[in-house]
Amino acid sequence: MDELLSEGSVSKIEYKVLASGTVPPVTIHFALDSLRNDFELDYDDLVFAGHWVPRLPQMIVRNELLRHFLELGNNLGEPDMHFHDATLNNAADDYTGFIDLIVVKIQTLCEERHHSLEPEDEPVVAEYLTAIITLMKYCRDMLDMSSTLRPSLFQRRANRMRGRVKSVLEMSTFRQDYPEIERLLNEMCQAVDELLRDERMRELQLARNERYMQSKMRLYKYTIRVTEELNDQLETCDPYDITHRNDLRKQLEQVQIFMRSFEKDR
Secondary structure, eight states: OTTTTSHHHHHHHHHHHHTSSSOHHHHHHHHHHHHHTOGGGSHHHHHHHSOOGGGHHHHHHHHHHHHHHHHHHHTSOOTTOOOOOGGGGGHHHHHHHHHHHHHHHHHHHHHHTTTOOOGGGHHHHHHHHHHHHHHHHHHHHHOSTTOSSOHHHHHHHHHHHHHHHHHHHHHHTTTOOOHHHHHHHHHHHHHHHHHHHOHHHHHHHHHHHHHHHHHTHHHHHHHHHHHHHHHHHHHHSOTTOHHHHHHHHHHHHHHHHHHHGGGSOO
16 A cells, blocks of 8 residues: 555556646546545445455555645646545544554453453454554544644644553553564554644644634633623622622633633644
8 A cells, every 4th residue: 555655656646647638637636536525435325334454455545646736736736626525634633543453352252252362363453553654643643723633632632542452452462572563562552652743733723722712812801801790790799799709700700710611623
């Protein structure tokens, strides 16, 4: 899959599409329609069809090519044309959903073996771990300003996933020699460490926070005024009217909690 998505390979696919004999906007529309129409590679269809882990690379390749041709179309400089596909906004969320399902598969397998894996289980677990690593890698590529998944949430999910997988596999391989599982488990843990240190993730989250703040600025300014009014009422309140003062404090606390929600991307 990595070879198919290499720069040289994607360039060949792009050249083949653009050299089909019609103008670029038409050929790009045709490529996008072809990619969109592969419904069997959508999240729900893959899950309900069963045995979906081996097909994850096909889904990732489809999404990467779809994103590539969308960007290519929008770089043509055609003022009246905008290429967009809302399904890609959910791609990162879909990838983490698949990761969660794979974690359940690993936990179920270990429970069935009473937390003592057999030699024939190693290729299965290796396939699951490889899928998790791949999904994490390409999930990072799919995160942008329009993705429904927030970078900070992705980092938290990845960190939690690492703890769950590491715990159950270390328990199920205790005092047993499974070098491939150990290698891939270490690779997965390193990938999570890199994700948590990823400066791009931090910058993207800050940019999303700022955009969210700006989009809610009128509401934010309104809550500032409400806070000031509640403070004034609290100061002028009869000091012996404990019930009224407590009611004003509770209202002020709720407004402050609401204001803190503006500090991050929602």
